[in-house]
Amino acid sequence: MRVISARSLDEALAALRDATAASRVLAGGTDLMVELAAGRTSPDLVVDVGAVPELRGIRPVDDGLWLGAGTTCTELLHSAAVTAHADLLAIAAREVGAAQIQNRATIGGNLGTASPAADLVPVLFALGAQVALRSATGARVLPVEDFVTGYRATARRPDELIEGIVVPPRPARELRAFRKVGTRRAQSIAKLVVALAIAADGGVVTAARIAAGAVADRTVRLTTLERALFEGLPPGGLADAVAASVAADTAPCDDVRSTARYRSTVLARVLVRLLAALPSC
């Protein structure tokens, strides 16, 4: 295993020119170090970007709020800009692991690993975030939903690096909620996780993004439920709309953390409670 510790963005991008599909980018290490220790991955090349200064920082940009890929959970939950602009991210970051993990885990790492149980990825879906990718030969921007392509799979090419994430401006009267269900409050990996953002005007839903994690091979949007909120609830009301969406939009599995049945049942209850508590629904 070859390890290159980059000290600048240029060094990181130069190192990634040699990257293959088996190569890995190391940021905070809270995922990759566990995989390495367990022998679940044997990368040919590890490009360590933990000390790349260009990947740090939270700042306003024309199309929203820029979050450097190396922004840690601790930085997210202490940032006044994040709290004002993307409060769901701060709320979710507080529930990632505990202090030791939050001090190291990065938003770019959480997205790049693309675990279906990632805590921050459903929030990025709900906020309609964009992913900024950069390589030695160019840069591109993708909607986060196009970035996540499968089980721990993304649209990132081996030579690309997640440079940052752009969260669009917060619309007026947008209601947001986040709920993580784990074995305990801290230091658990999600059995399921839900993030939603719903804009309403005069009691009419004008935009809805509802995302869930750990209920399919990747983070998913609950589009059936979103459509029902736009077009009107079925005769059975919210509970029926939720049940239809859980059946259509998720494909939970049995694994070490939970069962498919638990995930479906609890996901439906969490959604009904979150939506019933919102003034507009």
Added chain:
Amino acid sequence: MQTDGPAPDRTPASRRSGGFSRRSFLKGASIAAVGGPAGAAATAGGAILTDAPRDTGTIPAGQLREIALRVNGVERRVAVETRTTLLDALRDGLDLTGTKKVCDRGACGACTVLVDGQPTNSCLMLAHDAVGREITTIEGLASDAALHPVQQAFVEHDALQCGFCTPGFVMSAVACLGKHGKPSPATLRHELAGNICRCGTYGRIFAAVQDAAGRAGR
């Protein structure tokens, strides 16, 4: 900085090829008991007493590279492989065995050290990444004259049973008090949530830290 060389076993080779100790003997004994490919590889290499069980022997031993770590205010040199963790560098390379290795996967907090003042799981950090950072371990808290107030409070409150989680809890508590001064019970629980005590002495741990916070304020 660029380093080459495969390194499945994160235990520094200085430890593997080195002398005989209680610790290395115990490691060897556990391999002999488990058997399997790790044990076989270790036997073939003639290093049965010290190879870590996770070394499958399928990847050749890594190259060592000497790095400088600033630990408890002193610059120390230690030879590490590319994937040696800070935890293994501290324990096996520098013999600072107060930092405990329990889950080795960031779940239990027993390996907590302070990196630039922030509590960090040293099992999830490469030793290379700690170069240039200020590392504080449990060994760095007490002065010659006195225990750190948190350590003293743990002693007085008998805030442990087996004691294996204690160094990690103490480091998290020191960081918490540095950040919050006198934390509320809820804040304290939040800040210590990354540490697990399987003996269940949480009540005494929280009482000890609250007591230490009060003393620091006096």
